[in-house]
Amino acid sequence: MNIFYMIFGEQPVHHVQAYLSIRTFQKQLETDDCIFVMTTHPELYKGSGVETIPVTDEIINEWKGDKDFFWRVKIKAIEYMANHFPNDHLMYLDTDTILYGSLKVLKERLDAGYGMMHLNEGHPSSMKTKTLRMWKQVAAHTYGGITLGLQHDMYNAGVVAIPRDKLKEVSCLALTLCDGMLNDEAERIVIEQYSLSIALYELTNLKVAEDLIGHYWGNKSDWVSMASNLMVNAYMKGLSVQEAVAAIDLEKLCKTPVFVHRSSTARRLKKRIDSCFKAKHHKYLFGSAMQG
16 A cells, blocks of 8 residues: 655645554555655655655646646646556655554555545534535535535545555546536635545545544644654664554554644733734844854
8 A cells, every 4th residue: 555645845734644544554654555645745754664756847837737736736636646657556644643553443444435534524614604505505516427415525634545446537536526616616625625525435445534533623733742852763763664563652652632623812812912012022043153
């Protein structure tokens, strides 16, 4: 099976999360498994134990398509993997994920013809604001021979796993759906996510992966802090890939919540207080000492 991540830019927070996710998968990799990172900065993954796929800003802009929709790039990246590695199961992952269940079970599901996404978020007709508006703009429209209806739920695309024999079909249909909705001027939100959900529903037995893969989008601050500490510890101790993987304590990680409700009122009050009491009297190192 091929596991891959898509990470653009130099923001350390994304790469730190990727390293944590990669390490949790490396704990269970077998000889026929491979991890790829598609990135504009492959140098950040030297010695990580993964394969890199360098991409340029020009490629990213091309993948955005005529409608300049950034998240179309995710489908194009899946298409790239499908074209270059057509004989292996494929699993795309957001960086804010960890494997806490069995990789063997994941592969057994793919062998049995199941496609997977992280969880079922429900039908967009029952959602709020922009997602509902998107649904109203595409409901009952037909793209690639598929008429959108109440049978098409929205699945979370933090995990997208595709059986090998459906790789090209799923990526092709997802791209057709995405471009069709963009051409119909649908609300530019979760279009790629909905396209992948529909394509996997239509072409595979779609199943959720939340019982095996955690997705901590709802508590990133705590998880990023843990991931950063693990990376610093590995770097300062000069750990090998094998030692860094062994240092991952999944039982400890799983005690950290993946979602925490934080009061929006508290956030607004903190922002107001910070704006009223700004830091003052900054003092810097003597300039000539830096120039000498």
